[in-house]
Amino acid sequence: MTSLITFLVPVVVLVVTLYFLKRYYLNIKPAKLVRFYTQQGAEISQGNFKDPNDRFGGLKNLIQRKPTTRMLAAPFPGAAFLLVLDPVLIKEMLLHPENYDKMSKESELSNIFSKFGLTRTSGEIWKKHRKVLSSAFQYNYLSLMIPSIEDCTKEFFESFQEKPIRIKAPFDIEKITSEVISRIFFGIKSRDFKLNGVSPSEEASNILAQIQGFNDNKIRFILGTEVFNILPSYRAAKKRIIAFREFFMKKINERMIELANNPTSNSNRRDFLQIFLEDRQKYGPDSDKTFSDDEILDEFAIFYIAGKDTTSTLLAMMLYCYCKYPEWAKKVEQEIQETIHKTPNLTIEAINSMDILTAFIKEVLRYYPPAPGILPRRAIKDHKIGDIMIKKGTILFPTFIANHFNPRFFENPNEFNPERWLNSDKSNEGWKNETYAYLPFPAGPRNCIGQHLAIIEAKTIMAIIVNGYDIQIDGDYELKMLTGGGSVGYHPKDIPLILSPKSNK
16 A cells, blocks of 8 residues: 555656645646736737638728727636737838747757758858859849740649649649749659659648647647657658658758759750759858758748748739639730740749739739738747737737738738729828838848749749639638648638630630
8 A cells, every 4th residue: 555655646646736736836826917918008919810711801801890909818727828920020120130930940850850940040040041042143143934834834734634724722833833843953853753742842741731730739849859859740740741852852862962063054955953062062061152952941831831931822813813803814915925925935024024913913912812811920029019018938820811901001902903003192091101011021130032933933833824724713612711730821722713725815
């Protein structure tokens, strides 16, 4: 009996301790911090931005009922979660990134997938990566990538034997955008390869879904991610990520050997890998102006996930709006056909000349931004944004989409109207006075480095589709906007589309 009591006492103490620790960490401390922010004017978030058909639909409605809402506060394990809506507060946050750390750095699986990718780093590492990447994202280099975008798009549609073509967007469009990323980054045709029995793009989405699943588990906020190592599924996810990286690391090594054996053989290639490897030859492998193999792969992993998802989502919503608003579809189609008639092989100048298509894209991005905010940040010190005191450890999520529907900044925000971007005299649009009220891409010192490539890619692919096909939604489709599920950001439940070749083609 004595030995049993000796065994049970520490077990009971441990269980009780864990119970109260969990209660304090998940309930008491977060509730206290939420009160701290509501006393400063934040409203309590009660899931009021959720909607069964639109993850941010409730938030769009809330901001129209209460246009001056600045923040929403909610409990978070061991902290408070602030949904930052006011563009002045968002601007203050984005201009002072030194006050925050990126929460994704705390994820073991994310670190294995891409430890030093641009969206995951800060400080001197971020500055180096931003500087090196800037050389690859120069305007003249991006213009040279249009032929690759055209080829990927045409090859995708030519692969269909039956006409009309039936696709689901963004799922099938990802096959184009992932191929574009593979070619402009590595110069390879990824659709010719299989990873774990599927294409690299599908494998990347599967990996992302696994990472999100473990990252969303509240246990990691209490006990850390190490506890997951006891799970076979977690260990299998690690192996899956390593295999993904090994596949593309092999491509880096193959190009390095090719470049070493014949330095001038690929002098006309302008994919990113070629640029990075030439810089390494020019400056030396240890220079802060070059990437190591792992750093190249880290950036590729981030751009592969983010680039294929955000651009395919943008295109999916462009195609949806093209079908839903026929009066604007007619204008877009006419402009595209006139442009292609003048310039059959699209150039950067031809793409930039399409003002109606540009306005159409801007309105799609206002209505359905693939990135409705930036990844949540954790405050690393006490500080202020505007007049709001922020406590260290608070999780902040700057959310752009609310302002896109705020009547303070957009007249008739629920009306899909590209004309608002064509009429430069429309001075009553408040976003012109508050630049951070319209943010289809993050702004500030850490603005989205790939945004120009995304727009060029979306315009090129849309031009090819609209010029070659009549487009309609298949059946009685009800739009449902989602987040997560193996995709980055805010995206639709797959839209069924029918693409019929134009009779004059």
